[in-house]
Amino acid sequence: MSTFPSHHITCTSLSFAWPDGTGVFDGFQLAVGPGRTGLIGLNGSGKSTLLRLMAGDLAPSEGAVRTWGEVGYLPQDLVLDTALRVDEVLGIAAQRKALHAIEAGDPSEEHFTAVGDDWDVEERAHATLDQLGLGHIGLDRTIGEVSGGEGVLLRLAALLLARPEVLLLDEPTNNLDLYARRRLYDTVSAWSGVLVVVSHDRELLELVDQIADLRDGEVRWYGGGYSAYEDALAVEQEAAERMVRVAEADVQRQKRELEDAQVKLARRKRYGQKMWDSKREPKIVMGARKRAAQESAGKHRIMHTEKLAEAKERLDEAAEAVRDDDEIRVELPFTKVHPGRAVLRLSGLRMKYGPEVKGEFEIRGPERIALIGRNGAGKTTLLRTISGELDPVAGEATAEVPLRFLPQRLDVLDDDLSVVENVARFAPEATNNRIRARLARFLFRGARADQLAGTLSGGERFRAALAALLLAEPAPQLLMLDEPTNNLDMASVRKLTAALDAYEGALIVASHDMPFLESIGITRWLLLDDTLHTLPAPPMQSDLAGD
Structure with missing residues (x-):
């Protein structure tokens, strides 16, 4: 008699290496049964690779991955053809076409074969879209008409419609606004099959039944959500x-x-x-x-x-047995902004994309501002306009202090230059020894500082980009970050928080990561919808649910 439940995943003596010889797993063992499992670990530990192996997207060099039950997989970097219709993304286009043909009086056997037993496929599709807050999206619309976050939810809707017994999600809340995240949380909470989710989203990880901590090619198990894991650790x-x-x-x-x-x-x-x-x-x-x-x-x-x-x-x-996840420790005295000093002024700002910032808006002193709003509201456009990357259609954005902007795509780095050389671009007067001494505090010591930016992991790349901006000359007294925790593991988020603790300038952070925003001492919450509003208090959970 089998000792496993009917639906589960096993990895037996699993080995995998990339074509360049970089090893990821060697004799890896894992068994995951029903319930919600949060898979965590440092950047580069192999979490996404493991999900791809489970999904059959990659083949192991040795050993085996076996899944009992249909598998649904949501990758981290989801790219959808903008010309696809919504029903094509949902995988029901052929069934809809056959249904409509039968309703129009065409009794061809091929149409009945295409429909099978799924006569209520359209009703199920609409119900699933409603569940994910996408009821306003018609089945005949194209992907080019929806936001990136809505595209992620549409792919999730397709998986739910396929009714898999095993669901694999890789950083599913990336690019989702606060409202969409609540819909995803509800879906995860209600999941009754096997679910493995890779995420740095603390709220999502609080919903799982167990945490699988992937470290040095092995998994350690902890019962409960992320808070229980932290306590046990x-x-x-x-x-x-x-x-x-x-x-x-x-x-x-x-x-x-x-x-x-x-x-x-x-x-x-x-x-x-x-x-x-x-x-x-x-x-x-x-x-x-x-x-x-x-x-x-x-x-x-x-x-x-x-x-x-x-x-x-x-x-x-x-x-x-003692973990040595070093923390960033920096001193940035030249970033200090005195209380009351003018930092930024927006006046009748109208942007190429997004809403108009009506009237006058000011930042004074070392304020820490959270910029929130739905996907597509214009948060990134506003930050790019303030930074000077985009020209406004009307009005002005005037920075009274040196500012730096770290975009989501981290393209401030030149991939063909080393970490040291990248920082030197922003601080041309600084000596090589001075740059290296300061980079050591960002955990780039010795040979690590000579790595090419193009070879860095996601967490390392973010840390290098942050170091380049914070060590720039003149020192930035206004720092703007766009979704900084996307693709960062928990240790990297802690390092980012530590770096921002040492920053004494004004800060604007566009993010949907509420626990992170609350951890960095936000002093003002701004909501961007039809214009820019100051919220009287941090948004409550009920504010995030949407309609």
């Missing part, structure tokens, strides 16, 4: 650090005992030599005593040396 790390302290003390004790033993042996050797020199005993007796002493000394030394080696090994094992 904190207990583990406290115990691990305590074991390191115990092991360090043992190493020091073994070192002292070895030193003491060596001192005693040296004394015995000097005493034996003195007796030999004075010839107080017969030569044969002294020779036997010397050989016995040398043998005893050798055993003693070996015993203490082995004990020290064992203590060092225990220390190494204890140290391996």
